[in-house]
Amino acid sequence: MRKIIKGAVVGAALLIAAPAYASGDGSAANQGNLNSALLVSNCVVCHGQGGDSQGHTPSIDGLNRAQMLNALTEFKSGARKGTIMTRIAPGYTDAQLEAIASELTGN
Numbered sequence: 001m002r003k004i005i006k007g008a009v010v011g012a013a014l015l016i017a018a019p020a021y022a023s024g025d026g027s028a029a030n031q032g033n034l035n036s037a038l039l040v041s042n043c044v045v046c047h048g049q050g051g052d053s054q055g056h057t058p059s060i061d062g063l064n065r066a067q068m069l070n071a072l073t074e075f076k077s078g079a080r081k082g083t084i085m086t087r088i089a090p091g092y093t094d095a096q097l098e099a100i101a102s103e104l105t106g107n
């Protein structure tokens with residue numbers, strides 16, 4: 001009986017904690033990661049090395065920092081429509097989007 005109660009408490013705690021890890025919603029668990037090289041490693045998968053896309057995904061190497069941050073912020077808020085970026089951008093905190101924009105545009 002005692003074991004079952006303990007398991008239930010741990011299970012409930014995990015249920016509460018899990019969405020914070022999964023959504024990257026700026027929770028305490030995600031606040032700290034501003035490793036910009038790591039943050040942008042995801043982007044090259046679709047946008048190509050250095051943002052120079054060889055496929056159907058738009059190249060992002062021609063954008064300056066303001067344009068990049070504006071696009072990401074609008075994808076996050078839903079102000080700009082998209083098929084994929086509207087799902088990716090909300091996964092980052094505003095501080096992480098700033099770090100990403102700096103890393104990708106070099107300023």
Ligand code: HEC
Nearest residue numbers: 042043045046057058060068071072082083084085086100
């Ligand atoms: C799974 C593929 C994929 C990944 C990963 C991805 N993107 Fe995108 N990106 C797209 C697509 C597709 C579009 C076109 C808009 C749409 O349909 O969402 C786009 C559009 C953009 C645009 C707007 C370009 C323009 O000129 O309008 C920016 C900026 C951008 N992505 C930045 C990023 C950044 C920064 C990352 C990494 C954090 C990233 N993307 C990761 C697929 C991806």
